[in-house]
Amino acid sequence: MKFEAVTIKDIAKALGLSTSTVSRALRDSYEISPETKKKVLEYSEKINYRPNPIALSLKEKRSRSIGIIVCEIANSFFSQTINGIESIAYDMGYNVIIAQSHESYEREVLNVQYLASRSIDGLLVSVSSETKDLEHLRNLHDRGFPIVFFDRVVDEMETHKVIVDNFKGAYDATMHLVQCGYRHIAALAGSEYLSITKERLGGYRKALEDSGLTYNENYVQHCLHGGMLYDEVEDSLTALLQQPQKPDAIMASADKLTTNCLRYFKKRKIRVPDDVALIGFSNLDLTDLLSPSLSVVRQPAFEMGQLSTELLIHQIESKRPVKEFEQRILPPQLFIRESTDRTLVR
């Protein structure tokens, strides 16, 4: 069952005018007489005429929609980012089409192809954990297709990028642990391929060095799926806790890593922070209600979404090829709670 909408032709026929006159009247062209305009406007109001955006798209060779690719929308950071993206996109008259990679490289490639073939005008991307090869994106980018990376960016491509200061976030978190007296600080990190992982581990390492603590490779564990699967977190933590010198604190570098850590500790009846302290990157707005409440590094997700979208739409609407790309770095925020600070525990 198709849904037949009113067209400009219907209006023209009804009023005994040509379609171009109607078209011009609707766009308030100076060439059209006030009376005709009035007639047209009133009639199209009456029959609730809406221009067909598909016809417009075909004509203008643009769809006024942008694509988003993220690993998972059921992740606070990304759902907040998407809120930011939508707030700007809708203001600027763009639709947003969301696709999820579920941390799979293959699904990311399929989604990119799918979206690109659905004539979107630009793409906002946060790559999957598995992504090493960037051909699927570079291909588009080389042909002048607007792409903006956010959060999980890639060095190999010259485009706009919006990230948080991951180095600082991890540095501050680790420093906080040091200041609380922890000396054997391990890191639970996401996929090695991701920019955010490298940056966060960089901050972690620097904080240790600045504190006169030795960086120990065995204290760093990676989870390819960023903690999405409980099992990978379990394996990593088990490995960490089997070290000759057990860690007394953990810095987890992603949302799901952090919460799955807590789940692991709870299962094993490992007390936090008494047996081991925990701080992690997280944008959950329930971290204060967890048991224990979680110390976290929080990213300005909404703002990141807004900023990325502004950059993208700006590029889409630019008259000539954009050659100068910006990298915007936003500040993370540290929240100290019970999971690292004994004095806060009830």
Place this chain on the structure above:
Amino acid sequence: MKFEAVTIKDIAKALGLSTSTVSRALRDSYEISPETKKKVLEYSEKINYRPNPIALSLKEKRSRSIGIIVCEIANSFFSQTINGIESIAYDMGYNVIIAQSHESYEREVLNVQYLASRSIDGLLVSVSSETKDLEHLRNLHDRGFPIVFFDRVVDEMETHKVIVDNFKGAYDATMHLVQCGYRHIAALAGSEYLSITKERLGGYRKALEDSGLTYNENYVQHCLHGGMLYDEVEDSLTALLQQPQKPDAIMASADKLTTNCLRYFKKRKIRVPDDVALIGFSNLDLTDLLSPSLSVVRQPAFEMGQLSTELLIHQIESKRPVKEFEQRILPPQLFIRESTDRTLVR
């Protein structure tokens, strides 16, 4: 900067054929000779030709995209539902365009109009807390536009609907409280306008009656924004706790209501379940990590999304007007944890 794609015309020119021959060759028409087909296929493969979906849409008068309107994607129930929706939609070759009402009637109306004017083929709707007037939807529906309601449905419109058995969910939750020995059970509910609110309160009331407890109007509080605003939850709980006979248990009927309840209790140092027990509807996958861990009624969100989408696309693709509408009711699931069961508390 526009992104110029390859068209059928380019192929035709390059191979010295007409566009119609190319078109037919690409769709493997029986009229085209094997050699021509081969040539066309190979060349279009080589230059990476993709048909322009906008041109197709204009021709076919359908866009192969569907719209979703929910209050908030940063809500576990809805993000899980959207996952279900997308999984089916993508399989069936449809794009999904998401819009959020943020529980505002006005934004819901604007979004419906926006989406409808963007030539989507159908709409999946879960109405906002504020929605009483349905003109914006009825208008479309009357003109034969496919709409499927899920979760928050409306009686006044004859369409496909997918819901959970809210009555049973609330009944079971309340019964569980009774069995745990609570006798003064209050209900914290969402907007009075919502179907889910009425159904859940119905189950609550019936459970009380079946247990020989009296239903007390003063034990029921409504939050217009479904707990999205902490303040409304605070006001409602304060009112409940000021009753002559303080409630000893609370049944919260929505995700944010439940977690904001917990936040309130935590702030006021009210012990759960010792001072007051708490059970609520929630699809968070962290309820086991909260303090105390939360007893919840969980909805099969993913399945609801899948089912709604199947019904919608089925209606979209149906050759003749659909007159028979289905109402699918899925079972909720009860999870008992510390917030209602003292024996589970460590």
Place this chain on the structure above:
DNA sequence: TTGAAAGCGCTAACAT
């Protein structure tokens, strides 16, 4: 087996 032409809804250059 292939090509020419019309049409989907709309706009804009080109008449009148």
Place this chain on the structure above:
DNA sequence: ATGTTAGCGCTTTCAA
């Protein structure tokens, strides 16, 4: 001030 026409990319009669 209004109408005619062509064209955006594609499919599909109709002709050859």
